[in-house]
Every structure is written in structure tokens, then in C-alpha cells.
Amino acid sequence: MASITINGKTLKVKNGTTILKAAEQIGIEIPTLCFLEEINEIGFCRVCVVEVEDEQDLVSACNTEVANGMVIHTNSDKVKESRRATLDLLASKHRFDCWRCPKDGMCEFYDMLKEHDVVFEEFGPGIGRNDETIYGTGISQDLSKCILCKRCVAVCQEVVTANVLKFRDEDPLNPVVSPTPGLAFDESGCIFCGQCVKACPTGTLYETNHVDNVEDLLLEDNYVIAQIAEEARIGLREEFGYDMQDASFDDVFDQALKMIGFEETVSTGVGEDLHVRALGEELYQHMEEKKEEPLLSSWCSGFVRYSELYYGDNLDQLSSLRSPHILQGTLLKKQEHKAKDNVKVVSIMPCTSKKYEITRDELKLDGEQAVDYVLTVREIAKMIKRRGFDMSNIKVQDKKESPYSETRKSSNDLLGNVLAYVANKLNVPFEEPKYKVIHGERLVETEGVIEEATVKFGKAKYNVLRVSGGNAVKAMYKLLKETKKTYLFADVSHCASGCTNGGGQAIRHNVEMHEILKAREEAICAMHASTETTTNEFANNVFEGFFAESRDLLETSYSVKEFTKE
């Protein structure tokens, strides 16, 4: 233990504790910018500097460990002046066009300049370090806003494990953070998970804009349908300041969508139930054929792209099914509204990778996209806020009830639903599998989590996996390669904690990530009154009817995707 004094308060902390963590213990908050706990603790930004008595220089609190007898001042004049000067320097190389910035209203850097009352003396607000914009199908990067905190680099390497973004200091006086120089995100191995967008404290990294395209769709003579994922519903409640479990907001939101020109709003429930049903069939076939390799779920487009880019040898293990919102988009265009030729489908998702997924040639319907555009939670919230609606005064008109307006009938454990379907098909009783964590920790982003369970179908026993997070996906592929165990199925999502933590979700500062994830998970559970799966007759009917005749619209194919390796 070390005895230290922070701002006149003496306390004892464990050796090895950083000054930042020690200060937190007595309720002193030291501002940080580049710091991401356990992911980026490198002391790049120098905003967290503190004064330590008998040290001639200021030290960074985020990565300096306490020493016995240390006397620390976190808010002395020297410290405050230094923070302001550093922020001033960073701001002088940042382009301020905040009113049109994708992070408008949620910019950590802006909040910090405001909090520290930064006054530009000699150097006014900058025009940016670099005027280049790097485009990608799912995410893009505006280098003029980069403050070189390196958070995105750490997330891309440590959490996502794609290693696309790198800190390039060939010119140390003007470094850049970017994918391979000269290449777009699509060509450099990016999976578009959007975790870097969430980590970025400015608007440097952002989801590729679909707002303008959707605005155009709404102005033209189109029948535009919005299909909203459950996880996006939770994020939207957060974005508009409602309680995460307040379902009353959903109708208000749907009404707001109609007010801006959407003809119809539906949930993605039918697509999800349909996917569960089809996956159950596929898994049953997989068992019948006694395949030794596991079947890997394909609803996460980030995971599919990750496999295509980095694990080309494992592509035959991926489920051949299209993702739920694509299936539902197909149904809406080809069945529900087949008489209309101007139907456009916009998915509202907590995911940036879906922006890429919809453009895949393999998923097109006679050359046309099944889903025309994908808006993230943040994008649609911005579209509505721009209209200046008073959400508390919106009158909800009679809702048009249709099978598409209901939430999914499957329970929250999607893997459990698929397994239950197989048990039913085999005519054996189904017992909920008990999962055991074999890698990482639940609700913790850094390592992700792999949960393993053994499921019994009669006398036969099978191992299944539930995987979420980039590191966990990498560990899963390693496990599958090295283990002597056989696995039947793995339910995989590339973002840690799944879609509730997607790259297109609402961004929240000053709240611990695991608390947000836990609350979102509870809110999703609250959406389903019963934990049991009930049959979605409509989804079953389209599976046995429409999709039995058009099998090619249910399935897709995968291919190794080339990219430039550095």
C-alpha cells in the first residue's frame, strides 16, 4: 500500500494504482481525453496532467503509478494553465464546423473546451491538420478534425482486432491516423463495425452519411418504409432522453417518422423470427449430415466481413442465410407491396456495418437492393431533431396493425430459440442450456466473451458457443482450430455484448460502459413479456410459402475478400 495526498486529502491505495484511479477513489475527477480504460492508457493528449510535489515536470495521471509519500495537486494554477494551453494547441489543428459535424451534440472535445473555458489567444480555431477525407461504405474519416488521441487505433487493434487504423508518424510534426495511405476503408480490411466511431472524441470518424439520401427518398414519389431493430429502439429512447424501458416513446417516434414522410414504420421482428426458423432448419440439416465443423451464425454483418477478410478458410462454416433485415426488406418489396414499384426500405439499426451489407452484390434482388439505406440511431435522431418537433406533444394516431408492426416472437436468447426449434423437430424435450464463460467477461468490451454450453437432444450431447467481441471472435477461431472438442453451433456477433453495443448506437459519455450495456440488456428483456418463444405464424407461412419457392432469396454466398495488407 502507498500513502499519498491528493489535493490535501491523504489516502492509502494499492501499489500500482494510477494517480487517475487513486483520485477517483476520493471522488476527484481528473479530465481525460485520450484515455480509454484498459484499452488506451498511453498519456498522449496530456490533458490529464497533474502536479506532483518535488517533481520538476507535470505528469500524466492516466499512466503514472502512485508512489508512497506522493503529494499531488490536480487543480493547481500550473495544471489548469497547462490543460488550457494543451487544449488550445489541439484546437488550433481542429476544424470547427460544429454545426454540420456528425458528432454535433455529442462531441467530447467540444465539451472539454467549454468546461475548461479555453480562450484562443494567438491561434484561433483551426482549419484542420489535414484536409483529406477517407471514404468507406460503412464508415468514413475526416482528417481535418483529428486531434491524434489514438483512441480509434487502440480500439481497432485491441478490441476489434482488425488493425486497420494506424498512427502514422513518418512526419512526426504532422502525424495522421488513417487506414493504409491512399486507400479507402473498403480496400484496407475494415469491417465497418463502427467501434472507432464510438471511441472518437470528435467527429473525425463517422458513419457514412445516408441521411441526405433518405431525405431525397422522402421528397421523391416513393413509398418509404422504415424498419426499426429492437436495439435501435433502446438507443432512440436514450437519444431522446427517455427511460430505456419506456416503450411509450416508440409510438411517438413512429409518429415522428410519419411526420417527416415515412409511409410505414415496422419492426424487424418478422425478419428475425424468419431467420430463427430458417436457421433452425439449417442446423437440423447440418446435424443430419453429421458435419464435424460447427455452423456459424451469419446475422452479424461485421462478423461475416471479418471472416471473409481474415478467415477465408472458414467461410464454408458460415450459415448460408441472409441477415434478418435483408430478409424482411425482401419480403416488403417482393411480397407485401409487390404491386407498388416505388417501395423503398430504410433500416434503422444500431449498426454501421449494415450500411456495407446492403450494398453486397450477393444480396441484391434483380440488381436492386433489398434495403435501400441504413440509418444509425444517431442519424435518425439527428434527422428528427433537425425538424424541431416537440416529442412530448406529438399526438399518436391510430397505428396500422400488421404482422410487421409486432416485435419478434422469439425470446431474447436467439441461440436458445434455434436450439429449441431443432429439439422440437427431433421431437425431444428441450432444456435451456447453461452457459459457462470460457473467455473474457460479460459486459466488458476489451476481451469480449465466449460462453460455452452443452445441449442435450435426447441422448445426444452437443457443444454450442455464444461469442461476442472482436477479441472473442479471434479466440473462437483459434479454439475451433486447436480444440479436440467438436462444436455444433456458434452464435457470433463482432461487437462486444452484441447489437446493444453496435457502432451505430447512441453515444453516452460519463457513464460506465458496462452499466450502459447492462441497462440496455435489461431494456431488451423488458420488451418481451415472456421468456418463452412463441410461434410467429406469419414468419412460418412466408418461410413455407414465399421462401420455399424463392430459396435463392433466403440464402447467400461468401467469398474471400481481398484487401491490401500492410
Next chain:
Amino acid sequence: MATESLNVKELYEKWILDAKTKLTEDNLVPRVKEYLIGQHPEICGKCAPCRDGVIKLEQLLDEYIDGKATIKTLKEIERLTYNLRASRCSVGLDIGKNMEVILDNNYHVLYKPVKKY
């Protein structure tokens, strides 16, 4: 580059080893700027006080050279110099300390062109 390195060494000997040595008024600013430019190869680019601070200091010194400096220029030089104490490694910290010595010994030289009365 060889000339710059020599200048840095020369300046170091003058200011650090013999802190009482004063440069002549007319060549102080250009030589300090020369010293800062000579430090560029050492800068790693990771922290703002050093990476951006040194460049800004050079721009401020340019204001002196161009005869456009004001008292604000001097104050800003002072501010950025002290902020180098927040640098991440000894490169920035050393530049900061050398600049502090320069300010200590030659403040009057920098003050003279910007004083109002």
C-alpha cells in the same frame, strides 16, 4: 542538417552550460528559431505540447522577425514554453527547459520590441 546540429550544440553550450551568456539582441530570435528547427528530427509527434507547441513557438518567433510581435506574442511564447513541462518525454521537456533559460536570460530582449511606452 550538419550545420543545424552544430548550432544546437553551440547554443546548448552557451545557454545551458553557461547560463549567463547572453546573445546579442539582433540575432537572438533567429538563432532561437534555428535551435527549435534543429530539434525537429528529435520530436516523435505523440504529444501536443511538444509536437504542436514547438511549431507554434516558431510561428511566434516569426512575428518578432517580421516586426509584428505584440505583448500577446511574448505572453504566448511564455505560456507554450511552460506548457512544454507537460510533454510526454525528455525531448519536449528539454526543449522547454532550454526555452525557459532563454526567457530567464533574455526576457528584456523579447520585451523591448513589444512594450507600448
